[in-house]
Structures are given as C-alpha cells and as structure tokens.
Amino acid sequence: MSGPSIAEIRKQLEQVDFLSDETRRKLNSDSRKGVRHLLEIWDRRQHRRQALIDRFHKMNHFENDLYQKGIRQVAGIDEAGRGPLAGPVIAACVMLDPDAVLPGVNDSKQLTAPERDRLFDQIVASASAYGIGRVSARDIDRINIYEAARLAMTRAFEHMARHPEFLLIDAMKLPVSVPQLSLIKGDARSNSVAAASILAKVTRDRLMNDLDQRYPEYGFAGNKGYGTPQHLAALKTYGACPEHRLSFSPVAAVIRTEDRR
Structure with a gap:
C-alpha cells in the first residue's frame, strides 16, 4: 500500500507545530523531492514562528515586572485615528491573560491588514477583558484631537467588563483611579499596548469601510x-x-x- 500523497502531507504539515523524530526521519528519507521540499518549508515556517514567540516574550518585559509584584490584571491602552481628516478616533483597552502567548503581536502599523485581522480575532478570543472607546469627528472639532484621543482611551477603559489593576498606556496619562505607566512608543514595547493598537486599528478600519x-x-x-x-x-x-x-x-x-x- 502506498503512503500518503504529497498533497496529503502538505495538509498535515500545515496543521502541526511539532514533528516527532520518527516523523521527521520518514519525511527526510522519502524518495520524493516534493516531500523533502515540504519539510524544508515547514522548518522555515517554524523558525519564523519561534522568532515571533521570542519577540513576544521580549515585549512582555513591563507585564512580567508587574506579574512578579503580584499584579496580574494588567491592561494596555492605545488609539487609532489621530491623523485622518475624517472619521472617529478609536481606542482599545486590552487585558491579556498572563499565560497567553500570541506570536506576531506588534505595533499595528508594522502589520499587514490580513495579519491585523488574524490577530484581532486571537486577541478577542484570548483576552481576559477588553473595551473599545470612540469619539466622533464632531467631538474632535469641539475638544481637539489630543483631548479626544484621551477621552476615547478613557471610554475604552470604562467599557471593560472587568477593570484592571494597572494600565500601560501609549504616551498618555488618563484621569482614572488606577495606577498607570505612560510608555513612549508603547505599542512597540509592550504586548498589552500592541494588542490594544491592533484592536483599535482594526475597529476603526472597519468603521471607515x-x-x-x-x-x-x-x-x-x-x-x-x-x-x-x-x-x-x-x-x-x-x-x-x-x-x-x-x-x-x-x-x-x-x-x-x-x-x-
């Protein structure tokens, strides 16, 4: 009886992130060049995935410091839409599960639209809690864009089903009675803030659509x-x-x- 086809092997490899030594040996010794090529593709994909996992752990520096102090409910806040000429400014507040690992989370501006959409779904599914805040174009005109961004962030915090113990905020201080740390370029330094930037960006892009x-x-x-x-x-x-x-x-x-x- 013949073994699995190359198409079947491709499908199997697309669905796994680990190969046993025995499975790897069989693929390496397969006489078909296409099978060995699929193994090479899988290895490159896993290398990229591991690099993203390593980056996630590196960007968890601020969160880990707080976890070690016994503060487990940490949320990041960021906004999207300060610069446009039209539409609302949107903010998100995201509290990631301390045990969550989401490879690829990054400043939303560094991601493609399909990457943001994929990560949006993963963040929403795995977050301990999240909230979205919105301020309209008319209110932006009334109070200015800086104050509108701060208001959107405050609303995002207020819309959470469960409030965090500590906030990591992208370059802003909020008028809320929760300890907070303002981080310059926080969306590139903290997973919580990066996750918030993704939720805010995707939400706003969908509104503009x-x-x-x-x-x-x-x-x-x-x-x-x-x-x-x-x-x-x-x-x-x-x-x-x-x-x-x-x-x-x-x-x-x-x-x-x-x-x-």
Missing part, C-alpha cells in the same frame, strides 16, 4: 480618512461630508473656499 458605503466619493475604504491626494481631490470636488473633521486645516481650507464662492 462602512462609511465608504455611505460616502463612496471620498474613497474611505482605501484611505481610511487620511489626506491622500485622491481624498484631497474629492474634498475639493464634493466639499466636506458629516464625517469630516472641520477643525483640521485641509478640511477647513475647503470650507473657507466654499464660503468665498
């Missing part, structure tokens, strides 16, 4: 509200929509031009 259905002329699904040349051209052609931040200079300039007409 929805807004693209309502205001397709601005291309929000592609530019996510940032001032790309195509977005600026649409602003000049169509003016501002209700989701534009009227206090941001490129939008304000268009409004002043319309007023002069």
Whole structure:
C-alpha cells in the first residue's frame, strides 16, 4: 500500500507545530523531492514562528515586572485615528491573560491588514477583558484631537467588563483611579499596548469601510480618512461630508473656499 500523497502531507504539515523524530526521519528519507521540499518549508515556517514567540516574550518585559509584584490584571491602552481628516478616533483597552502567548503581536502599523485581522480575532478570543472607546469627528472639532484621543482611551477603559489593576498606556496619562505607566512608543514595547493598537486599528478600519458605503466619493475604504491626494481631490470636488473633521486645516481650507464662492 502506498503512503500518503504529497498533497496529503502538505495538509498535515500545515496543521502541526511539532514533528516527532520518527516523523521527521520518514519525511527526510522519502524518495520524493516534493516531500523533502515540504519539510524544508515547514522548518522555515517554524523558525519564523519561534522568532515571533521570542519577540513576544521580549515585549512582555513591563507585564512580567508587574506579574512578579503580584499584579496580574494588567491592561494596555492605545488609539487609532489621530491623523485622518475624517472619521472617529478609536481606542482599545486590552487585558491579556498572563499565560497567553500570541506570536506576531506588534505595533499595528508594522502589520499587514490580513495579519491585523488574524490577530484581532486571537486577541478577542484570548483576552481576559477588553473595551473599545470612540469619539466622533464632531467631538474632535469641539475638544481637539489630543483631548479626544484621551477621552476615547478613557471610554475604552470604562467599557471593560472587568477593570484592571494597572494600565500601560501609549504616551498618555488618563484621569482614572488606577495606577498607570505612560510608555513612549508603547505599542512597540509592550504586548498589552500592541494588542490594544491592533484592536483599535482594526475597529476603526472597519468603521471607515462602512462609511465608504455611505460616502463612496471620498474613497474611505482605501484611505481610511487620511489626506491622500485622491481624498484631497474629492474634498475639493464634493466639499466636506458629516464625517469630516472641520477643525483640521485641509478640511477647513475647503470650507473657507466654499464660503468665498
């Protein structure tokens, strides 16, 4: 009886992260070049996965220090959407399980959209608790973007089903009665903050995709509200929509031009 086909072996290797010595020996001694090539691909994938695991442990420095002090409920907070000309600013507060290992968690800006979507699902499934906060474009105009980002972060914290004992926050201090540490570039230094950056970014991107259905002329699904040349051209052609931040200079300039007409 013949052994498994190359297609069957490929499927098996895609589903496992460990090979016994006996399985590896059989694959290495298989007369088919394609099988040995699949083993090489598997080895490279596992090497990359191990590098991501090592990076995760390295980025858990702040969390581990707190765990060792008996503080187990640690949450990270970050926001997405300070720079765009349209749409809300979104923040997330994420409390990871101390035993969780999520290879690939990183500053959301360093990840591709498919990577962020995959990690979003993993974070939501494994987090001890998380919350999302949102501040609209109109409120951004009313209180300014810095205060809006802080308000979104505060709302994310308030929306958690269970509040943490300590907060790690990306370059911000919040008006909440929980001990906190502000970390410059925290999304690249702390897994909790990086996880929050992913939840905030994916949530906001999905909202902008929805807004693209309502205001397709601005291309929000592609530019996510940032001032790309195509977005600026649409602003000049169509003016501002209700989701534009009227206090941001490129939008304000268009409004002043319309007023002069």
